[in-house]
Amino acid sequence: MTELIAEKLSVHAGQTALVTEADFRVGAGEFVALIGPNGAGKTSLLRASLGLEKASGGLASIDDENSAELAPMERARRVAYLPQQRPLAWPNTVRDVVALGRYAYGAAPGRLGAQDADAVERALTKTGLEKLAYRQTDTLSGGELARVHFARALASEAGLLVADEPVAALDPRHQFRIMDIIQQYIAAGGGALVVLHDLSLAARYASRMIWMKDTRIVADGPVEDTLTANRMAEVFSVRAKVEGRAIEIEGAI
Ligand SMILES: Nc1ncnc2c1ncn2[C@@H]1O[C@H](COP(=O)(O)OP(=O)(O)OP(=O)(O)O)[C@@H](O)[C@H]1O
Numbered sequence: 001m002t003e004l005i006a007e008k009l010s011v012h013a014g015q016t017a018l019v020t021e022a023d024f025r026v027g028a029g030e031f032v033a034l035i036g037p038n039g040a041g042k043t044s045l046l047r048a049s050l051g052l053e054k055a056s057g058g059l060a061s062i063d064d065e066n067s068a069e070l071a072p073m074e075r076a077r078r079v080a081y082l083p084q085q086r087p088l089a090w091p092n093t094v095r096d097v098v099a100l101g102r103y104a105y106g107a108a109p110g111r112l113g114a115q116d117a118d119a120v121e122r123a124l125t126k127t128g129l130e131k132l133a134y135r136q137t138d139t140l141s142g143g144e145l146a147r148v149h150f151a152r153a154l155a156s157e158a159g160l161l162v163a164d165e166p167v168a169a170l171d172p173r174h175q176f177r178i179m180d181i182i183q184q185y186i187a188a189g190g191g192a193l194v195v196l197h198d199l200s201l202a203a204r205y206a207s208r209m210i211w212m213k214d215t216r217i218v219a220d221g222p223v224e225d226t227l228t229a230n231r232m233a234e235v236f237s238v239r240a241k242v243e244g245r246a247i248e249i250e251g252a253i
Contacts, residue, residue, distance in 0.1 A: 002078045002159030002191065003027040004067075006049045007065055008058035011041070016046040020215040021058065026193045028159065031186050033202035034195045037236055042195050043084055043164055045212065050162060061159075076104035078152040082158050084164035084195070086145075091138035096146050101155030123155035126181050127239030130198060142169045148202045150178055154185070161192040168197065199236075203227055203245040211235050 047053035049065030232240040
C-alpha cells in the first residue's frame with residue numbers, strides 16, 4: 001500500500017509561484033482526479049510531490065519517506081509516473097518500450113526475468129497492444145503511442161499510479177478503456193492520482209476530485225461534494241449544468 005502526501009508544498013520558478021502551499025494525500029483504493037485550467041500548476045504539483053522537481057517549501061513524502069530523498073529506482077517501485085511529455089530516446093519495439101517499466105526492478109529490455117516478462121505481457125494485454133508488440137514505436141499513431149506509454153507505467157506494477165493526462169490523445173473508446181484499466185488497478189489494491197482535462201470522464205470515474213486554480217488547491221473531496229456549477233464557474237470560468245456526476249458545459253463566462 002503506497003501513500004503519497006503533500007504538506008504545504010510550494011514550488012517557485014525564480015520569483016514566480018507555480019504551486020502554493022498544497023496539501024493532499026492519496027492512497028490505496030482511491031481514484032483521484034486532479035483538475036484545473038491550463039497553467040494552474042497541476043504538473044508542477046505532481047512533479048514536486050514525487051521529488052522530481054525541487055519544492056521551495058513544505059514537504060512531500062511517499063510512504064513516510066521524503067520524496068526528494070528517495071533513490072530513483074526505489075521511487076519507481078512505489079509509484080508509476082506517466083508524465084505529460086513522453087520523450088523516447090530512440091525508436092524501439094513496443095514490447096521493449098513497455099519493458100522499460102521494469103527498470104524499477106533492475107530489468108532492461110532484452111534482459112527480462114520471468115516476473116518482468118509476465119508483467120510486460122500483462123500490461124500489453126490490458127492495453128490491447130498484443131498485436132503491436134513487435135512494431136517500431138516510430139510507426140505508431142499518436143493514440144497508439146499514448147497507450148504504449150500507459151502500458152509502460154502499468155508494467156511497473158507499483159502501488160500508486162500518477163498519470164499526467166493519460167487519455168489526452170485517445171479516441172473515446174480507448175479513453176474509456178484506459179479509465180477502466182485504472183479502475184481495475186484500484187480494485188486490485190492500487191491508488192491513482194490522474195490529471196484529466198475531460199471533466200465528464202473525471203466526474204464519472206473519480207472517487208475524489210482535487211481542484212486547482214492559480215497555483216492553489218481550492219477544493220478536495222468526493223465528486224458528489226465538490227462538483228458544482230458554482231465551482232465550475234469559479235475554477236474554469238464556464239457556465240455548466242451539473243446533475244449528479246453529469247456535466248453539461250454551456251459556454252465560457
Ligand atoms: N521553469 C519555469 N519557469 C517559469 N514558469 C514556469 C516554469 N515551469 C512552469 N511554469 C509555468 O507555471 C505554470 C504552471 O505550469 P504547470 O505545467 O504546472 O501547469 P498545468 O496546470 O499542468 O497546466 P496544463 O493543464 O496546461 O498542462 C504555467 O503557467 C507554466 O508556464
